[in-house]
Amino acid sequence: MSDCLFCKIAAGEIPSNKVYEDELVYAFYDIDPQAPTHFLVIPKAHIGSAVVAHAFEVIAQVTKDLGVTDFRVVSNCGEQAGQSVHHLHFHVLAGRDMTWPPG
DSSP: OTTOHHHHHHTTSSOOOEEEEOSSEEEEEOSSOSSSEEEEEEESSSSOGGGHHHHHHHHHHHHHHHTOOSEEEEOOOSGGGTOOSOSOOEEEEESSOOOSSOO
8 A cells, every 4th residue: 555654664665673574574673662672573565464374473583583582462453452554563562571460
């Protein structure tokens, strides 16, 4: 989609701090991190549900490469759930206690 922020990031039209890239997905650090480690993994194709399994393989590899053993993967679906960019993506957060209730 021509107006999709994440499509533009994946295409290199908008700069990002890349963590990983292959032919199907692109991973980059969030510009407003909610934890010491917070990156997103997005399919390069706007309709990318076919690569969800691969995205999770990438999440496992990147967290391992970063030495992260405890992490949270979040995908917000819909505006009321906090989704601001309507392109399938996963937030990977780590580096702080995320148990509930927050301490």
